Amino acid sequence: YPLVCDSQMKETPTSFPESDKEASQLEQEYVHQVYEEIARHFSSTRHTPWPHIVEFLKALPSGSLVADIGCGNGKYLGINKELYMIGCDHSQNLVDICREKHYQAFVCDALAVPIRSGSCDACISIAVIHHFATAERRVAALQELVRLLRPGGKALIYVWAMEQEYNKKKSKYLRENRISQGKKEEISSDTSVQELLVKQMPDVGNQDSAPSVPSINDFQDRGCNSREVTNSKLPIHTNRTSFHSQDVLVPWHLKENPGKGKPIEPFGPLGSHDPGPVFHRYYHVFCEGEMEAACQTLSNISILQSYYDQGNWCVILQKV
Template sequence: MELDGTEQRSQKLSKAEKKLRQKQMKARHTLWKHEGIECVSYPTKSLVIANGGLGNGVSRCQLLCAVEDCGPVEALLMPPDKPYSFVKYATLDDAKRAYSSLNGNEIKVEDSIQSVVLYLNFVEKVPQEDMPSPALPPGLNIIEDLVSPEEERQLLESIDWAEDEVLPSTQKSLKHRRVKHFGYEFQYDNNNIDRDRPLPGGLPDIFNTFLEKCLNMGYIKNKPDQLTVNQYEPGQGIPPHIDTHSAFEDEITSLSLGAEIVMDFKHPDGQTLAVMLPQRSLLVMSGESRYLWTHGITPRKFDVVQASEGQRVGTVTADIGDLTLNKRGTRTSFTFRKVRRSPCNCPYPSVCDSQRKDPAPSFPGNERDASELEKKYVHDVYEEIATHFSSTRHSPWPRVVEFLKTLPYGAVVADVGCGNGKYLGVNKDLYMFGCDRSKTLVDICGEKGFQAFVGDALSVPIRSGSCDACISIAVIHHFSTVERRLMTLCELARLLRPGGRALIYVWALEQEYNKQKSKYLKGKRAGKEKAEERISNTGVDTGGSGCRDSVHPNEDMCQLSTHQFLPDELPIHTNRTSFGSQDLLVPWHLKDGTKQNAKQAKFHHPPANSSNVGVCAPVFHRYYHVFCEGELEQLCKGLNGISVQESYYDQGNWCVVLEKQ
């Protein structure tokens, strides 16, 4: 019997409602599994809104407009960097109306062609965190409205970015910002200045006048003789760093003109602070904030900031409840320093280059340093340990297999950083090929009958838009700067056709997350998987500018949510302990019967490991940047034309699935 038009529409509507309900329940399950947010099956005044959060580009203004259409709102809580929010209505009827009308609604992400779909579920109450605003790092001071709008205009106009004939060495175009120097040129190859080669002309008169004003008002104690001007477009930033102790005196000041910005400060003990630098404000760093804390600007187009009075609602007045997204503008910073003429004797010898006696591997300060670090502590190491490494890597990770099994018949798939090729043969219905920096590992792939070639994840020799999918399993954490990590993501995006997807795994700082531990935390054997090698080698599946997959199976790890960063030395990780830094060297104990020769000495650090390894078991050290929660997802959101389809935690890894629009 044929259905009439009314019955057909009714049946179609029923299917749409069923699909919406399934997605709503999936969102509910995800919130519970990954965030511990418990939803209830009965109506309440409070709801959690999946996909409607600062973490996936929804601003407070956008969400407030949507929820207020359903009735008066008592509270709107938007946790920083989270893809969900909480809303509390004045009445139960208003909450039920929102549940019915907003579920499945789309909101367009600001400054993007992407949209997100909202899924609402009831919760018992909106969590309120009455947390006081954190204090600034010791020695940090911010003076607001130091210059007038007219003075701001004059200072900005004094910088001629087109000028390069008279003083060509003072103006450069860096990859991620424009920069110009006065007094002395800052040398990015060694993060220092040449005291014997001052630039002609010194500081322009307009800046001398400004500095005299700061001295007279007591904001600074000494007059600087070096100025670096940086211009940041939205989406640009600068990696976390500490200005070289031996190069400059204690006091460093920075004037922010053109736009406000959020600057991130990090202490070696893991404490992090996001500090708003208002437009026309002066930042003064001295003492601990100058010598011990790193400071940097995350490359993104929006900052999470305090909401204005008009964007606040109800009774939630704590910092966490008053956050919103603020679109960045073009900011020009004027950073003033005084060149140091004698060694630094600050009370922080562990991070002071003047006082440190023993040279150690250091965090790269420029592109050349980064490339050399990765060559020595990633590429060369994996070439030496390739045979032993491959012998310990057998079983593909289930969720990577699941991703590959979902791809259509005949899909072209690139495994960027394929290692020994253990994913290349997972799905025989795909056309898969791999690339890796290690020639020995590529040869092992060839011996298995897989198609693979030597290549760098920074520049894959494959035509743009030629792949239906890409995987990058435990690769990007081997790149030593945020710029190079972003470049690898851009390269993956370039390879994809429109609609193509990429799966990315990186090591997680948090080795225990929401009661989910790494698979090997307890040292259990799975058949004859050589758990001994996994434990002794910190369980790492890794690789060069494209390698490996797996986790860090350390025992008794604490869950860490912050970033400890040693600005100069790269610490050597101690096996079976918690990660103490996001940037570190991880040991690999080479077993007997594998490749050993004199070249190993240049990677071997006897003082760190000689107590438990003999002459025949050298220790190699590999560089890692372990990602904290939300870091990989945030980095991916900086890609043009790419949407984050899914993010999750899997056995000590942070993982994302991307789709090309």
């Protein structure tokens, strides 16, 4: 395990990147290489589709061409048989899992997707953009999604939220700290639509409403809670707890033979001493309004809807 503790957790903690090159290197070590190592175990914990993503896909017209950018194990590629769906992921091992399921998937970088511009009726980006280590790279990933869309095409984007407690309700990520280790760990579908869809903001991409949305520069300068986020060491997040920093390394407790024996919680319950290898993935968790502000840096989109879904900020945008 080349990335386990000894090599990942250096004596000097990993610093927040100060250049695009450093950001790319951080992503390579703390995102791409990690997913290659944990792909099978990760896939075994990603099996229940999220209701609002299913709703988005099932509402698309029959025959639509849809790209899942960062498709993981292909959980959403077979949701609507009336669509022509293709997936891509940076991880060869995750793409191999998609192909085992007979889905169309290929390996690529989400910043340079080899699909013709304007050819997709819709795109989805689920739990991907929060792995990019600078605001500029996150905006570039959004721009690449928009490039793929035809005029009128829509994209659905999910990113992890800084606010894991919202409107006095804890996300399932926090609530599962109370769940026994043997229960299913998928953050998903046993809550009502009212709980899932907390906030809607139609048409916040229109010029009339733009002043109410903070600038992306505001988030770059101060973060969620006015803390300096540059020139600092990346903290290691304690799983199943609230976030205290936007840029964190999140532990993953690897189960070497997923599907055999007693299930193991991948995030590792508090107080656990799982002897398996521990990997660390980089995340930038988004503040309320930050994804909308990032989208508004793009010149050719309108935000149709934004909402909070179980610890994630979500946006539906349309290319105009």
